[in-house]
Amino acid sequence: MEDKNYLSKEKYEELEKELLELKTVRRKEIAEKLEYAKSLGDLSENSEYQEARESQNAIEERISVLENLLKSAEIVSTHAGDTIGIGSTVTIRKNGSEQAFTLVGAEEANIREGKISNRSPLGEALLGKKKGDVVTYEAPSGTMECTVLSVK
Numbered sequence: 001m002e003d004k005n006y007l008s009k010e011k012y013e014e015l016e017k018e019l020l021e022l023k024t025v026r027r028k029e030i031a032e033k034l035e036y037a038k039s040l041g042d043l044s045e046n047s048e049y050q051e052a053r054e055s056q057n058a059i060e061e062r063i064s065v066l067e068n069l070l071k072s073a074e075i076v077s078t079h080a081g082d083t084i085g086i087g088s089t090v091t092i093r094k095n096g097s098e099q100a101f102t103l104v105g106a107e108e109a110n111i112r113e114g115k116i117s118n119r120s121p122l123g124e125a126l127l128g129k130k131k132g133d134v135v136t137y138e139a140p141s142g143t144m145e146c147t148v149l150s151v152k
Contacts, residue, residue, distance in 0.1 A: 005073045006086040006105030006118060012075055015107070019066040022059055030056045069107060076105070084126045084151050086118055092126075092135075094146035103127070122146075 007015070030052060037049035076086045084090055084103060091100040101114045103126060109117035116123050125137035126148070133148045 005069050005107055006076050007073045007107060008087075008104070009075050009077070011105075011108050012070065012073055015066055015070055019063065019070065022063050022066070026059050030059060082130050082151055084129050084148070089152040090126060091149040092146040093149055094144065098149065 033052040034049065034056065037046055037052050040046055040048060043049050086103055086105060089100065089102045091098055101116050103118055103123055104115045106117040106119045109115055109120070118124065118127060121137045121139050122144075125135045129135055129148055131148050131151050134145060135148065136143060136145045
């Protein structure tokens, strides 16, 4: 079964905008570059043509990824309740220090912004837990443990 992609409304709209830009503007630009490169003659030794083809392939790949992502997306809003879910802001204590972050879908994860993926080892372990729960999870550095201090 295909995993759901959890996205905030803002991220969903941002990805839709990117998809539209790729389909309308970028595809046209690449087509024009390909036509120009073809006009230069021998395609086997034409670096401009090769670069345009590589760009075209990259754009088509990104379009495919975005279409699939948006097709399987589930829009989540701020999570309410005392059980941790996508959109929850969680504070944990790990190794004596406190950390706060928001649990988000994989596409929005950004550790610098305090957003961790629901597919990360910690994210998966936290789903469904409540304030006061002790959570054990497997991290690259080994088995880790933390305590949930708050859920918003």
